[in-house]
Amino acid sequence: MIKIISLSNFIDILLLLLLFIIQNVNAEYETCNDGNGNEGLCLNTNTCNIKKGNSISGQCPNDSEDIKCCINILSKSTTPFEKGMDVAVYQKDIDWDKIKKNSDIEFVIMRATLAYSETTECLVDEKFEEYYQGATTINLKKGAYFYTHATSKERMKMDVEYFLQTVNNKLFQYPYFIDVETEGQKNMGKKEFTDMVIYGAELIKESTNHTVGIYTSLDYYKNYLEESRLLDKGIKKWFAQYGNYDFDPNKHDLSDLGEYWQYTNLSRIDGIPSEVDLNVHYINKCNCENGNENDKSCNCNDSNNSNAFTVIPTINSFILLIILINIINYLN
Ligand SMILES: *[C@@H]1O[C@H](CO)[C@@H](O)[C@H](O)[C@H]1NC(C)=O
Ligand SMILES: *[C@@H]1O[C@H](CO)[C@@H](O)[C@H](O)[C@H]1NC(C)=O
Numbered sequence: 001m002i003k004i005i006s007l008s009n010f011i012d013i014l015l016l017l018l019l020f021i022i023q024n025v026n027a028e029y030e031t032c033n034d035g036n037g038n039e040g041l042c043l044n045t046n047t048c049n050i051k052k053g054n055s056i057s058g059q060c061p062n063d064s065e066d067i068k069c070c071i072n073i074l075s076k077s078t079t080p081f082e083k084g085m086d087v088a089v090y091q092k093d094i095d096w097d098k099i100k101k102n103s104d105i106e107f108v109i110m111r112a113t114l115a116y117s118e119t120t121e122c123l124v125d126e127k128f129e130e131y132y133q134g135a136t137t138i139n140l141k142k143g144a145y146f147y148t149h150a151t152s153k154e155r156m157k158m159d160v161e162y163f164l165q166t167v168n169n170k171l172f173q174y175p176y177f178i179d180v181e182t183e184g185q186k187n188m189g190k191k192e193f194t195d196m197v198i199y200g201a202e203l204i205k206e207s208t209n210h211t212v213g214i215y216t217s218l219d220y221y222k223n224y225l226e227e228s229r230l231l232d233k234g235i236k237k238w239f240a241q242y243g244n245y246d247f248d249p250n251k252h253d254l255s256d257l258g259e260y261w262q263y264t265n266l267s268r269i270d271g272i273p274s275e276v277d278l279n280v281h282y283i284n285k286c287n288c289e290n291g292n293e294n295d296k297s298c299n300c301n302d303s304n305n306s307n308a309f310t311v312i313p314t315i316n317s318f319i320l321l322i323i324l325i326n327i328i329n330y331l332n
């Protein structure tokens, strides 16, 4: 005998009432359009910022109460990200106040050290100190990298030591990245190349306990490195992938490829006299429940990390609860 789900059940009615209320809370978000065919939701500017969308004025009834059309949150990545840039001496004289006022840059990864070949001396990036001070003044989150030609553990050690000596006594919230992208490294063979990077990462880890990352192209990760071994070691992945130089991280979610994506090297930002590399950091790549909560680069204590729309799972769990209660009812 099959018992039909009974609406006369008091708890059912209560839950359905709650479900109705929740749906109506969600319904306060009207849909809108930015005038160019991009769909959005009417949200207040702050909520829109948290969801990493763009607020467009004049498209929602309540603009006056700071309710604006928030676009790029529906079609885009559901993975929240922060926007940042990476800089080296090629960016020349940066006007940090302009960056703060006129851009949405939240973090900067700066080149600390480099060498021009495997046999030449290590150097500090001429602008490193200046950029560090500038970024600190406007409270950007900072990471650092060193560019290495190393094709041996000996040279890797030398480059790591010089880098650590340079960043020592400075504060970085984001990882220390090992930048490997030379022809010589490409020709090392997957295993040797990977061994060398892991060796460098472990030297850094032993000496500083700082989170370590690697920077290279997707091609190198796929064809010249044993990527899974790097990830097993907890080395953060920063990858370059430019598309047609205008890849828009609002429209392309590449979060399954790594935590840090350098999506263009040809961007212009007010305050920088040259082209500049832009990046996103996918915040939720960090699994805050599984031991990453001490990793400052993961922002695990940042409440803005909560995912964009949680209403739908809530409704689902209500429906599940109703079904469950009916099953229990039936079994009784
Ligand atoms: C718009 O504002 C009015 C009053 O200022 C308010 O009653 C109404 O609920 C608001 N509508 C939306 C969609 O927020
Ligand atoms: C940008 O990247 C492309 C492809 O790697 C390269 O050919 C070009 O020289 C780069 N331009 C700048 C300004 O870095």
Ligand SMILES: *[C@@H]1O[C@H](CO)[C@@H](O)[C@H](O)[C@H]1NC(C)=O
Residues within 6 Å of the ligand: 209, 294, 295
């Ligand atoms: C190293 O960092 C981890 C978190 O990233 C922390 O749990 C651990 O205590 C640190 N170890 C030392 C020796 O500082």
